[in-house]
Amino acid sequence: VFSLFKSITAGRVITAESIGPVMEKMKEHLITKNVAIEIADKLCSSVTGKLDGKTIGTFSGIQSVVKSSVEEALVQILSPKVRIDVLQDALKAKEAGRPFVVTFCGVNGVGKSTNLAKICFWLLENGLRVLIAACDTFRSGAVEQLKTHTCRLSSLHPPEREGGPPRVLLFERGYGKDAASICMEAVNFARQQRYDVVLVDTAGRMQDNEPLMVSLAKLIRVNSPDLVLFVGEALVGNEAVDQLVKFNRALIDFADSSDQNPRSIDGIVLTKFDTIDDKVGAAISMTYTTGQPIVFVGTGQTYQDLRTLNVQAVVAALLK
Amino acid sequence: MVLADLGRKITTALRSLSNATVINEEVVQAMLKEICTALLEADVNVKLVGRLRQNVRDAIDFEEMAAGLNKRKIIQSSVFNELCRLIDPGVPAWTATKGKQNVIMFVGLQGSGKTTTCTKLAYHYQHKGWKTCLICADTFRAGAFDQLKQNATKARIPFYGSYTEMDPVVIAMEGVEKFKADNFEIIIVDTSGRHKQEESLFEEMLQVSQAINPDNIIYVMDATIGQACESQARAFKAKVDVASVIVTKLDGHAKGGGALSAVAATESPITFIGTGEHIDDLEPFKTKPFISKLLGMGDIQGLVDK
Ligand SMILES: Nc1nc2c(ncn2[C@@H]2O[C@H](COP(=O)(O)OP(=O)(O)OP(=O)(O)O)[C@@H](O)[C@H]2O)c(=O)[nH]1
Numbered sequence: 001v002f003s004l005f006k007s008i009t010a011g012r013v014i015t016a017e018s019i020g021p022v023m024e025k026m027k028e029h030l031i032t033k034n035v036a037i038e039i040a041d042k043l044c045s046s047v048t049g050k051l052d053g054k055t056i057g058t059f060s061g062i063q064s065v066v067k068s069s070v071e072e073a074l075v076q077i078l079s080p081k082v083r084i085d086v087l088q089d090a091l092k093a094k095e096a097g098r099p100f101v102v103t104f105c106g107v108n109g110v111g112k113s114t115n116l117a118k119i120c121f122w123l124l125e126n127g128l129r130v131l132i133a134a135c136d137t138f139r140s141g142a143v144e145q146l147k148t149h150t151c152r153l154s155s156l157h158p159p160e161r162e163g164g165p166p167r168v169l170l171f172e173r174g175y176g177k178d179a180a181s182i183c184m185e186a187v188n189f190a191r192q193q194r195y196d197v198v199l200v201d202t203a204g205r206m207q208d209n210e211p212l213m214v215s216l217a218k219l220i221r222v223n224s225p226d227l228v229l230f231v232g233e234a235l236v237g238n239e240a241v242d243q244l245v246k247f248n249r250a251l252i253d254f255a256d257s258s259d260q261n262p263r264s265i266d267g268i269v270l271t272k273f274d275t276i277d278d279k280v281g282a283a284i285s286m287t288y289t290t291g292q293p294i295v296f297v298g299t300g301q302t303y304q305d306l307r308t309l310n311v312q313a314v315v316a317a318l319l320k
Numbered sequence: 321m322v323l324a325d326l327g328r329k330i331t332t333a334l335r336s337l338s339n340a341t342v343i344n345e346e347v348v349q350a351m352l353k354e355i356c357t358a359l360l361e362a363d364v365n366v367k368l369v370g371r372l373r374q375n376v377r378d379a380i381d382f383e384e385m386a387a388g389l390n391k392r393k394i395i396q397s398s399v400f401n402e403l404c405r406l407i408d409p410g411v412p413a414w415t416a417t418k419g420k421q422n423v424i425m426f427v428g429l430q431g432s433g434k435t436t437t438c439t440k441l442a443y444h445y446q447h448k449g450w451k452t453c454l455i456c457a458d459t460f461r462a463g464a465f466d467q468l469k470q471n472a473t474k475a476r477i478p479f480y481g482s483y484t485e486m487d488p489v490v491i492a493m494e495g496v497e498k499f500k501a502d503n504f505e506i507i508i509v510d511t512s513g514r515h516k517q518e519e520s521l522f523e524e525m526l527q528v529s530q531a532i533n534p535d536n537i538i539y540v541m542d543a544t545i546g547q548a549c550e551s552q553a554r555a556f557k558a559k560v561d562v563a564s565v566i567v568t569k570l571d572g573h574a575k576g577g578g579a580l581s582a583v584a585a586t587e588s589p590i591t592f593i594g595t596g597e598h599i600d601d602l603e604p605f606k607t608k609p610f611i612s613k614l615l616g617m618g619d620i621q622g623l624v625d626k
């Protein structure tokens with residue numbers, strides 16, 4: 001990208017015009033890396049704005065100035081403004097004698113249930129007791145999918161002693177029932193049975209499907225979980241922005257009108273990171289849009305394939 | 321309408337040509353920029369967009385275009401031709417043969433909508449009077465067999481699968497054999513989701529394909545996919561003989577432009593589109609009528625290939 005602009009060199013004041021072609025190339029480069037076009041646009045304009053009027057030293061070329069400014073902007077977008085420490089927060093809730101409730105939501109097929117199971121595995125490894133709430137009562141096989149995972153996870157973490165309480169359990173009421181009330185029952189059950197964490201699986205839904213968005217907002221409103229995680233796949237292109245904006249807005253718009261401080265998405269689970277090579281742009285599109293942190297990254301289909309975001313590596317891949 | 325938003329933007333860009341008083345380099349550049357942005361926003365592959373831009377530019381020579389020639393028509397038809405090249409692989413869509421045992425195998429990335437679309441397609445054929453069945457050769461995904469079983473049961477479609485056999489090749493083979501013996505006309509085989517980065521998964525797909533020798537391999541893709549689409553689709557095509565594309569989840573907000581990249585990469589036409597989670601949310605897709613509808617102008621159609 002930058003080699004094309006070797007000819008433009010140092011020792012002068014940068015103007016929006018003078019870096020125009022470099023920024024245009026940069027924008028196109030980011031789009032090839034699967035950054036949503038709207039976000040690539042905004043990002044490049046803001047970098048242009050920042051550089052406009054700056055003097056560059058004799059020894060630094062324009063391309064390296066642009067590159068480091070873009071790099072800086074990318075790091076900033078990806079660096080969480082709020083830190084979410086699931087384990088610590090869950091332990092705090094445990095001390096307070098109540099279960100820590102996490103809801104997973106997102107569009108169809110992105111990996112909500114699978115990554116819920118991975119997170120469950122991680123919590124079990126860390127000594128917590130987990131209840132999985134099967135609140136996808138719509139998609140065929142959704143309950144059996146969680147049943148299978150619970151079975152496997154349970155055999156990896158058998159109860160301490162024969163007849164001891166299970167470390168992980170599935171709370172399900174079959175299909176066709178109201179998800180919000182199943183969630184409530186599950187949380188009550190967890191409280192009675194002293195489960196530390198409740199992981200709530202929900203059905204996939206399109207962000208424009210109003211009835212389904214209303215029902216998700218209801219589930220969250222009546223149960224006020226500790227954490228609402230939006231699950232999005234790294235494969236997603238320009239839709240990333242629209243999905244997040246609309247999930248967020250639905251939670252706010254369909255909240256109780258008396259609620260001064262309605263819930264929104266707390267964090268992002270970025271899945272299928274193993275399927276995109278260096279086209280890691282969705283990470284930027286998602287975080288730029290909401291400012292919410294990527295809490296977990298899914299990197300495969302086994303329980304071990306769960307990571308946190310490596311900001312430096314993502315930025316390096318974007319600029320490569 | 322599907323991909324309609326994209327179509328509208330392209331039509332608007334083309335119309336800017338008709339509205340301009342003089343047609344010069346500048347006007348054409350502006351129009352191309354508009355079209356390319358619309359394509360990129362719809363997740364069409366960057367390389368394909370670049371190629372379209374270049375080809376249109378190459379087709380227009382302002383020096384040579386004599387005053388008498390209708391520049392507008394030449395430019396519009398060159399844009400139109402390029403769009404056609406994007407969406408039309410130039411091969412006819414596979415069709416099932418009545419009275420024969422047609423084996424259809426589904427492949428695609430994880431979560432793209434294979435299992436759901438399998439039942440939709442089976443239902444589609446069953447509705448038209450074909451003797452139809454389903455086979456679940458996904459032994460990997462938790463609850464995969466239950467999913468297909470529940471879907472098939474609801475739609476009263478015979479199905480085959482196993483809770484104990486772990487080898488998808490064995491299940492696929494047994495199922496196809498059984499249903500062939502029972503004279504089924506449409507035999508649909510669902511497989512696990514996979515991606516090019518995991519070679520063993522691709523190898524498994526090849527083995528299933530070799531074992532059942534399908535008449536049609538359908539690549540199922542999600543309309544929301546971005547720039548990774550092209551390389552994944554290309555890799556699937558390189559491993560097995562993909563012959564059709566089905567684009568799912570077009571009931572959402574997605575413009576589905578990634579599908580155009582998949583068409584180019586697999587050299588296969590889009591045959592159906594998925595527009596919802598229910599069993600009848602499947603629409604047949606025909607390339608040619610779509611293009612003319614996309615651009616909403618019958619008069620332009622006459623310009624193609626002239
Ligand atoms: N390669 C890869 N596949 C993944 C990852 N996470 C999930 N998957 C796969 O994606 C597919 C869909 O996952 P699910 O967990 O069922 O997705 P979901 O969002 O719950 O789907 P719905 O409930 O139907 O909306 C499955 O085949 C998973 O194995 C990941 O990080 N990498």
Ligand SMILES: Nc1nc2c(ncn2[C@@H]2O[C@H](COP(=O)(O)OP(=O)(O)OP(=O)(O)O)[C@@H](O)[C@H]2O)c(=O)[nH]1
Nearest residue numbers: 108109430431432433434435436513569594595596
């Ligand atoms: N809105 C909408 N959802 C769809 C459509 N097609 C499939 N889905 C949903 O997408 C999700 C994933 O679909 P599946 O059929 O399980 O996908 P798959 O490709 O079989 O997934 P794996 O077997 O895990 O690779 C489910 O929630 C489906 O209901 C569609 O056209 N529209």
Ligand SMILES: [Mg+2]
Nearest residue numbers: 112113136142
């Ligand atoms: Mg699920």
Ligand SMILES: [Mg+2]
Nearest residue numbers: 434435458464
């Ligand atoms: Mg499936």
